[in-house]
Amino acid sequence: MNWNQTFHPARLEERLENNVVRCHLSPRNCRIRDGQHGFCGVRANRGGRLVSLNYGKSVHATEETIETEAVNHFGPGERILSMGNIGCMMNCSYCHNWKTSQARYVSDKDVYYYSPEDVVDMAIRHGIRVISWTYNDPVVWHEFILDTAKLAQEQGLINLYKSAFYITEEAIGELLPVIDIFSISLKSMDPEYYRKITKGRLEPVLDGIKQVYKAGKHVELSTLMITDISDNEKSARDVAEWILEELDPNIPTHFVRFHPDYKMRDTVRTPIPRLMRAREVGLEMGLEHVYLGNVYDTKWSNTYCNGCSAELVTRYGLNARITGLDPRGHCSGCGRDAHFKLLPKHESAITTIDEPLDGLEVKSLEWHGDIRSAHAQLLNKSSETVSIYHRRRHSDCEVEPWKVINLLPSESYRFILAKGSATEIGPEVAMPAVVTSNLHEVFDRAHFPTISIEEEGIQMNDISPLPIFSTRTLPVVS
Numbered sequence: 142m143n144w145n146q147t148f149h150p151a152r153l154e155e156r157l158e159n160n161v162v163r164c165h166l167s168p169r170n171c172r173i174r175d176g177q178h179g180f181c182g183v184r185a186n187r188g189g190r191l192v193s194l195n196y197g198k199s200v201h202a203t204e205e206t207i208e209t210e211a212v213n214h215f216g217p218g219e220r221i222l223s224m225g226n227i228g229c230m231m232n233c234s235y236c237h238n239w240k241t242s243q244a245r246y247v248s249d250k251d252v253y254y255y256s257p258e259d260v261v262d263m264a265i266r267h268g269i270r271v272i273s274w275t276y277n278d279p280v281v282w283h284e285f286i287l288d289t290a291k292l293a294q295e296q297g298l299i300n301l302y303k304s305a306f307y308i309t310e311e312a313i314g315e316l317l318p319v320i321d322i323f324s325i326s327l328k329s330m331d332p333e334y335y336r337k338i339t340k341g342r343l344e345p346v347l348d349g350i351k352q353v354y355k356a357g358k359h360v361e362l363s364t365l366m367i368t369d370i371s372d373n374e375k376s377a378r379d380v381a382e383w384i385l386e387e388l389d390p391n392i393p394t395h396f397v398r399f400h401p402d403y404k405m406r407d408t409v410r411t412p413i414p415r416l417m418r419a420r421e422v423g424l425e426m427g428l429e430h431v432y433l434g435n436v437y438d439t440k441w442s443n444t445y446c447n448g449c450s451a452e453l454v455t456r457y458g459l460n461a462r463i464t465g466l467d468p469r470g471h472c473s474g475c476g477r478d479a480h481f482k483l484l485p486k487h488e489s490a491i492t493t494i495d496e497p498l499d500g501l502e503v504k505s506l507e508w509h510g511d512i513r514s515a516h517a518q519l520l521n522k523s524s525e526t527v528s529i530y531h532r533r534r535h536s537d538c539e540v541e542p543w544k545v546i547n548l549l550p551s552e553s554y555r556f557i558l559a560k561g562s563a564t565e566i567g568p569e570v571a572m573p574a575v576v577t578s579n580l581h582e583v584f585d586r587a588h589f590p591t592i593s594i595e596e597e598g599i600q601m602n603d604i605s606p607l608p609i610f611s612t613r614t615l616p617v618v619s
């Protein structure tokens with residue numbers, strides 16, 4: 142059965158004459174006739190009622206770190222459970238998750254079915270305290286997120302919403318009681334850019350950011366700097382100016398490196414000097430915390446105290462370690478507020494051992510080019526609980542202990558392996574014969590790869606696989 146054959150009642154419905162409905166979830170406000178779907182491809186009219194076609198339908202749940210979501214000032218290094226779905230209310234020409242964000246390209250093999258209880262149980266069982274609603278875009282998963290985030294909140298978990306935030310005021314109002322962190326992609330301050338490249342509009346995004354900021358939520362903003370389009374000083378200046386005028390200089394701001402993808406493949410990655418200049422512009426204008434995203438081997442991913450210049454958090458790619466913060470999130474040297482929200486220590490989250498049992502199969506991957514992280518997806522095919530192990534390998538012969546993950550009978554689990562230092566050459570994963578595994582190369586943060594190394598081999602460049610456009614089409618948008 143195709144993923145879009147079942148449906149769930151949708152919220153934010155307006156019923157019109159002749160069995161027509163209007164959707165008030167995103168500012169598109171699609172008017173949908175019976176049997177048709179909206180722009181996103183995942184909300185439809187069935188018998189005169191608005192329905193969600195993707196409730197509980199997800200890409201594989203994936204353990205990552207909070208830095209994957211461009212969140213640097215909330216629980217540095219915290220493990221998160223990333224949940225992505227299908228569809229999007231926008232259609233950005235450079236989307237690196239286009240195989241899941243554009244509903245017409247979604248393949249049934251990439252769709253997993255979860256209940257709200259499944260998600261919360263998985264997070265708790267694996268010692269994860271933050272659920273991240275991410276990847277394609279959480280806006281179009283509204284009903285499932287509300288149900289699951291509420292359950293997660295009741296269990297003491299934190300909810301993170303990583304989005305392009307093309308969403309209505311009414312829908313944000315429903316999210317505010319259950320979402321703690323908003324990581325929002327503010328793509329540009331140019332309305333024309335939004336219209337042409339994202340197929341959305343700028344104003345509702347700005348209004349939404351102000352709404353969550355005023356509600357007192359933890360907010361971080363990121364801007365993708367597209368080569369020769371938006372990787373210039375003016376883009377950085379316009380973003381910084383708006384943050385300073387409308388929000389707060391303490392909002393962490395990320396200027397993010399672009400890689401060619403989807404309909405924008407005939408170009409190159411953002412030159413790093415342009416990102417460095419964008420960061421300088423932000424700081425010169427008065428922003429307190431400006432970071433580079435998708436850039437390794439730079440100290441500008443770290444946090445330094447703006448009072449005494451002490452290093453407060455060390456980051457390498459998607460890894461972070463607190464080095465100079467006190468429990469309040471202030472500099473432990475001079476006491477200046479560094480605008481962090483810290484979580485209590487979580488000692489029991491990860492078990493390690495020095496050597497795994499003999500007889501396990503070991504799979505390894507070497508970091509290459511711009512591939513510095515990967516998803517490992519493992520399936521326990523037995524009726525017993527089993528353990529799998531993973532660790533980093535270093536060129537300087539440093540040996541790390543193995544981290545242990547326990548898998549229930551028949552459990553499928555996916556987690557990120559991310560390069561953590563300049564000396565790391567790649568990860569290895571050890572597992573018993575009853576476990577099958579796939580490794581997926583990740584292109585930049587918050588990318589959900591759908592094709593594994595086993596299927597397509599190692600990619601020796603930094604450009605993601607070419608689009609393979611399916612010929613299957615859904616009914617016409619009204």
Ligand code: SF4
Nearest residue numbers: 164167170171179181
């Ligand atoms: S794009 Fe989807 S979410 Fe947005 S208004 Fe249309 S149907 Fe609703």
